[in-house]
Amino acid sequence: MNGVHDMGGMICFGPVEREQEEPVFHDEWERRVLALTIATSGLFGPLDKRRHVLEKIDPVEYLSCTYYERWLGRLERSVEQEGLAGKAAVAKQTARPISTGTLESVIREGRPADRTTGRQEPRFSVGDPVRARKLNPPGHTRLVQYVRGRSGVIARLHGTHCFPDTTAHGEGEAPQPLYSVRFTAQELWGPAAPAGDQLFIDLWEDYLEAQDA
Secondary structure: OOOOOOOOOOOOOOOOOOOOOOOOOOOHHHHHHHHHHHHOOOOOOOHHHHHHHHHOOOHHHHHHOOHHHHHHHHHHHHHHHOOOOOHHHHHOOOOOOOOHHHHHHHHHHOOOOEOOOOOOOOOOOOOOEEEEOOOOOOOOOOOOHHHOOOEEEEEEEEEEEOOHHHHOOOOOOOOEEEEEEEEEHHHHHOOOOOOOOEEEEEEEHHHEEEOOO
16 A cells, blocks of 8 residues: 555655654553553454554644554554444453463564465575566555565565465465565665665565566
């Protein structure tokens, strides 16, 4: 999905201002939003479905919000989207609350998306030249805009993982090979970019085509 959330490669927002000695949380409510997000993750579906909720926030609102304000907005929209607003609706839910042990594991390790099902045999090998496809899907995708149509080289194979474009919309996990692809900065941003700089981006197999295609 093309939108303001896909800010990588954009130059119209000025430099990123780094806060010196930045705390993990600027206020107690941010800590609570993180806890609520993890604790309710089982209610609101896969991570990519929740990411897509963020992508649908109004662009003006998205750009004017802080990081955790966006997360809070996502929680509010997810509650409404799943029909959980009101005590009666919540009481009908059968999902078990997340345990303390599981909560700590999720914080430290996340929820693994690698699979032993689906496509296990990769189409590409390390060193193969590839090109990111020019796609403009209306739904969720992890194929960032600035890499579409650009050429790179397979640097590493991560195994088979759930495909974000389908899991976000309840269309199945569609597991497939996931690669780390190396792009030069000049390939992405032109000859003015530093000649020695490179960028490694994780891309699913359906995002890629052979360079000679």
